Amino acid sequence: MKFDLSEYPPIVQQIADYGVQGYELAMGWLLSPAAWSQFGILVGAYLLAVLITRRMRPPLQKLIDPGDKQSIFTSARLFVLQFLPLVLPLLAYLLTGIGEQIVRSIFDSGAVIAFGKRVFMFLAVRIFVRDILKDPFLTLLGRFILIPIAALYMLGMLDFVILQLTETVVGAGNIQFSLISVVRGVIAGSLLFWLGQWSNSQTSSLIQKQEIRPSLRQLLIKVVEFTIFGAAFLILMNVMGINLGALAVLGGAIGVGLGFGLQKIASNFISGVILLVEGQATVGDYVELDGGEKGQIVKMTARAAILETFDGRWIVVPNEDFITTRVVNYSDSGSANRYEAEFSVSYDTDINLIPAIIEAAVCKHPEVLNLPYPPDCELRGFGDSGIDFAVEFWVNGIDDGPNKYTSDVLFLVWNALRDNNIEIPYPHRVVEIKGAFPAVVSQ
Known part of the structure; x- marks a missing residue:
């Protein structure tokens, strides 16, 4: 079969040539x-x-x-x-x-x-x-x-397509590469990305199950993540045929950038590593910074820590702030926190009975701890309207958000005083009138 396709573009002629070869091959098979x-x-x-x-x-x-x-x-x-x-x-x-x-x-x-x-x-x-x-x-x-x-x-046609992709070279400036390198890079990059994500999630899940310090657990997860994706990057560069020695210039440029324009980013990154190593603040801790930011740490990234307040807001705090400023950690290493609830009783009350009554009532709260110290009721002073007391108690948690420890304890105090017929005073004022009452003039 011969066709005169000289007036058509080369690609049309090539497709027609493949069609003729296929037709001849099919006829040869049939006969x-x-x-x-x-x-x-x-x-x-x-x-x-x-x-x-x-x-x-x-x-x-x-x-x-x-x-x-x-x-x-x-x-x-x-x-x-x-x-x-x-x-x-x-x-x-x-x-x-x-x-x-x-x-x-x-x-x-x-x-x-x-x-x-x-x-x-x-x-x-x-x-x-x-x-x-x-x-x-x-x-x-x-x-x-x-x-x-x-x-x-x-x-x-696989060998033919691979040959064409290998011979087709594209470039930008002095950088030239074949299309087969791009295809290999896309395929290998996709597989390496998925494998890196999968292996990272599996390793993170395994580390999360270990009985180790939370900060060390987060550090191990980050180290594994950087190692996996760093290895994937090097393998991808090798698959695409890119000379890794050429990356030395790029690495030097990045180093100069870190030294000048990226000082804060580098500082925050190093501060994040220090935080994870020392474990002074980690995910789950409730912290308060000098600048007034406070909340529970829900995530620690390479650059910053994310605090979630009890009203649902997220605060992004650079890691450097945890190193260079004063930080109050209310829940470091799962330590308990002490709170106190103040109240008053009437001057007619036998105050010697108050500590035992209040301490027994507060002990009934399921979240109040006996260690490091049990509830302690203390006499604080003699006020204008009544005698002032305060009960101190320890709990594992923060008295805010979902926890209402002080409110619960005050309810227990109120009920205990009422059950024992102890009066909670309210302000009294004594008015003294000197001299005789003024005369009332009738009309």
């Missing part, structure tokens, strides 16, 4: 006894694979499926179980390979059966992406990267 025998072997291999799969899959699934039994191999068996849909295409691929050896020994040709093997491999890849991959990101990569690559391999 060749060797091709027909290979078609027959392909069909027979597929039907045999279907028959074997139907017989083998139920007992194989029963053997692998752990059911309700729990053991150390349960997770591994469930992982293997999800690959059962691949049995049919892979078995067909294996049987076709056996038939290919027979055909090549007889006809010295196996183009058709080789194409059939690639079709079965494509079907296996498609099943793998559609039925086995569960992670959304991996599914996206499989759909738009793995399946197209398998399709090119099935059509026998």
Whole structure:
């Protein structure tokens, strides 16, 4: 078949040339006894694979499926179980390979059966992406990267596409690179990014379960995170063919930038490392800074700590402020906090009875601690209207937000005084009139 396409663009001529080659190849297959025998072997291999799969899959699934039994191999068996849909295409691929050896020994040709093997491999890849991959990101990569690559391999065009991408060089200024480097970088970067995220989450979960100091736990998590993504970056640079020695200039520029324009960022980063090492303030602590900022630390990043106030606001505090200013930590290392509730009683009261009554009442509160000290009722003074007392108590927590310790204790004090008929005074004023009352003039 010959067409005069000289007036058309080169790409149209090339596509037409591929079409003619495909047509001639198809006609050669249709008219060749060797091709027909290979078609027959392909069909027979597929039907045999279907028959074997139907017989083998139920007992194989029963053997692998752990059911309700729990053991150390349960997770591994469930992982293997999800690959059962691949049995049919892979078995067909294996049987076709056996038939290919027979055909090549007889006809010295196996183009058709080789194409059939690639079709079965494509079907296996498609099943793998559609039925086995569960992670959304991996599914996206499989759909738009793995399946197209398998399709090119099935059509026998993968080597040609790789060659074209290798020979196509693009650049910006003095930097030049081939398109195959970009493709490798995208694929490898995507996989490394997902693997880094997955391994980081698994390692963080493992570290969180360890019985170690919270600040040290956060430091280990950060070290692992930087190590994983640093290694992923170096591997990605190597995959893309970028000379790591060329990064020395970039590293020097970054060092100069840190020395001049990024002093605060560097200071905050180092301060964050010091905080994690020393453990003076960590996630979960309630702190108050010299500047008036106070709240619970909900997150510590490389640059700043995030405080959450009890009214729902988030305050971003640079790590440097925790090092250079005074910080009050109300819950460092889980230590208890002391509060006091003030009250007064009437001057008619036997004050010797008050401490025992109040201390017994406050001890009933489920959050009040006996250690380091039990509730302690103290006489504070003699006021204008009554005798002033205060009860001191210790709790694990902050008396704000969801905790209303002082309010609860005052309720207990009120009820205890009322039950013992002890009067809580209110202000009294004595008015003294000197001299006689003025005369009242009647009209």
